[in-house]
Amino acid sequence: MGFNLKNMNKRLTFLVVALLVSATTFAQNTTPATGKTFGGRNQYKTFSIGVNAGVLSPVVLIGGSNDYKNWGADFGYGVYLRKQLGHVFGLQGNLLLGDLSGDNTDAPGGVIGNYKSFKTKIAYGVDLRGVFNLASINFLNRTNAINFTGTLGYGLLAYAPSYVNASNATVDWKGMATDGKDYIKEAFIPIGVGAKFKVSECVSFNLDYTMNFVDADNLDARYANSNDKFAYGSVGIEFALGSKSKPNLIWANPVATAYDELKDNSLKSEVLDLKSRTKKVEDTVTDLKKDSDGDGVADHLDKCPNTPSTVKVDGAGCPLNVITK
Secondary structure, three states, X not given: OOOOHHHHHHHHHHHHHXXXXXXXXXXXXXXXXXXXXXXXXXHOEOEEEEEEEEEEEOOOOOOOOOOOOEEOOEEEEEEEEEEEOOOOEEEEEXXXXXXXXXXXXXXXXXXXXXXXXXXXXXXXEEEEEEEEEHHHHOOOOOOOOEEEEEEEEEEEXXXXXXXXXXXXXXEEOOOOOHHHOOOEEEEEEEEEEEEEEEOOOOEEEEEEXXXXXXXXOOOOOOOOOOOOEEEEEEEEEEEEXXXXXXXXXXXXXXXXXXXXXXXXXXXXXXXXXXXXXXXXXXXXXXXXHOOOOOOOXXXXXOOOOOOOOOOOEOOOOOEOOOOOO
């Protein structure tokens, strides 16, 4: 592996320290009110913003062919905005920047074809992803301190590759892209997994690994036999946006919410009160329908009570052959 471990460690150490300071500053100890079953998204924090940084490399964990013998680990960083649509699913817009590199130092003569090494500048990678909150479907725990996520999306990557040839000359692709542009633009598909660690309802730490599959074979300045790919492993921090009194939908457990409502004493009192009022209404209706003499006219309308049931009566409950005043 050809990369500057010392510089990478410095950058990541600085990032971790910055994240710790940020989390300490923004973490809230206030316990928010819980949501209500079928209360809708408005009772929760649903928007969040995050920053991350980590390692970019031109290889992915699932393997596959690579155009260079050795891969570099370069610094990358990004930001994102997330909208949680439900307990299990959200949408996230991402922006990624950084560099990719690799070389053929371990190849015979240090060269494959006419390529010794490459360096690619990622001007930007923008994508929209679906985020599946896997921990929210685990109802074994009332609350989760760790959530696991899976992501899948689609985006656009703008990049400028360059390479060093066998003569040690650097060939830069800037200005050689479509229409003379400095950056090549291609679609890519990000597929990732992650873990989210809860600091508070407002703050969380994230660990993420994303494999990005590019719809092109020139990301590393070399055309080979298959489309290129790269990975981004990162650490980051996320801040939930919204009122401090609202819980974060990312961490909400709908089963626990429903259970708490069933066990809530105030709710029990309301239910018992409602039952009592309903019973009174039912008793009143029963009384209104009561017909003691069985003549078909309710007692409260019967002007001639105790009329035999065999006698035909009028609407006032009196025999038809009796004139009443």
